[in-house]
Amino acid sequence: MTKNRRISLYIYCKVGGSWKYRKAPERLKDLTDGSSYVLMWYQGEDANGKPRKRTLNVGKLVDLAKIEIAKKKAELLNRIVDGKEPPEPEQLIVAGPQKVVHTVKDAIEKFLGECQDRCGQDGYGFAKRSLIVYRRSLAYLREFGGETPLVSLDEQFFKTYRRWLREHPKKISDRSCHNILLTANTMARTNGITAGKKVLAEMSFPPKPCHPYSAEELRMFFAVCSPHEALVYKFFLLSGGREQEVANTEIRDLHFGKNVLHISPKPERGFRLKSKKGSAALGRKVPLPSAFMLQLQEHCKGKKPHDLVFPNRQGGIEGHFLRECQSVAKRAGLTGFELHRFRKTFATQMHEGGRVGSADPKLVGAYRSGYHPYLLRRAGLGG
Known part of the structure; x- marks a missing residue:
């Protein structure tokens, strides 16, 4: 049975140019909304018999983080019966290393990989041309905030990204800005993030006329x-x-x-x-x-x-x-x-x-x- 059952709260933040986990203050009332909070605890054992570290993203609200801490403590206490912990449920083992998605860059790589897997050899399935467009569009998102924690993709992030696209040196048109942001929103939705929907609804662009030749x-x-x-x-x-x-x-x-x-x-x-x-x-x-x-x-x-x-x-x-x-x-x-x-x-x-x-x-x-x-x-x- 794993001895260490303490649940710790960490803040995912940028330190010295790179993103790291920093332990949150002991007094939760000192915390403020807006940071990316992550729970960490040990549960079960790995193949070598060592305690297995678990993590859970709990968002950017302090009150929500407090609730999740209490829920997780109660869950772990209920797992102990007569001083013994029930065995871990069998898990599906997938061949190859599974990369944990923490940042926008990680999410982009995962999203494009899944699109690639859906492409058929005979031209059906996911269109290869769409994959090319997705790669081109998401390159802007990677340039803008590839190291941003995925949990930080809120409405303000998408608004800032929209402004960055409109001020880009390449003079991106309103139509292209909309399409690039639409691709970013599609990627975010695959990770359960819908904050970009409202920002997209605020955008508009003139119709593209196509006149016949005289x-x-x-x-x-x-x-x-x-x-x-x-x-x-x-x-x-x-x-x-x-x-x-x-x-x-x-x-x-x-x-x-x-x-x-x-x-x-x-x-x-x-x-x-x-x-x-x-x-x-x-x-x-x-x-x-x-x-x-x-x-x-x-x-x-x-x-x-x-x-x-x-x-x-x-x-x-x-x-x-x-x-x-x-x-x-x-x-x-x-x-x-x-x-x-x-x-x-x-x-x-x-x-x-x-x-x-x-x-x-x-x-x-x-x-x-x-x-x-x-x-x-x-x-x-x-x-």
């Missing part, structure tokens, strides 16, 4: 494109595909006999459709103009069904569509060109043409046969 902008853009560049960005324009959807399009997705593109997930490439569940996760079919499909058919000659339509120089996923798009726009003397604006243009013109959600077979037939007045022809580019 016919003149498209004409100027495609006028300076090389044949390959024109084929790539017409594909974005006519399919309404997102960047990763276009990058992962394979030859087998092009149904030349029907003039249809099948945008589908590629588990073998670790690619899934964005935010799609159920039957929508299987993909969607987009009709393409027949004249453009003939150009694609010529481009795809000699390629195998699982080859990418627009690979990089090594035959893998192309990751520089945006950079090349902006390079073309610069040559044309244009600014503000983004890949997503091609998708916006596609949706806007299809809506104006009455084709979104339309089941009229005449319209669908005309579209598949190459009738595309609101995009290429208005820009003077032909089919």
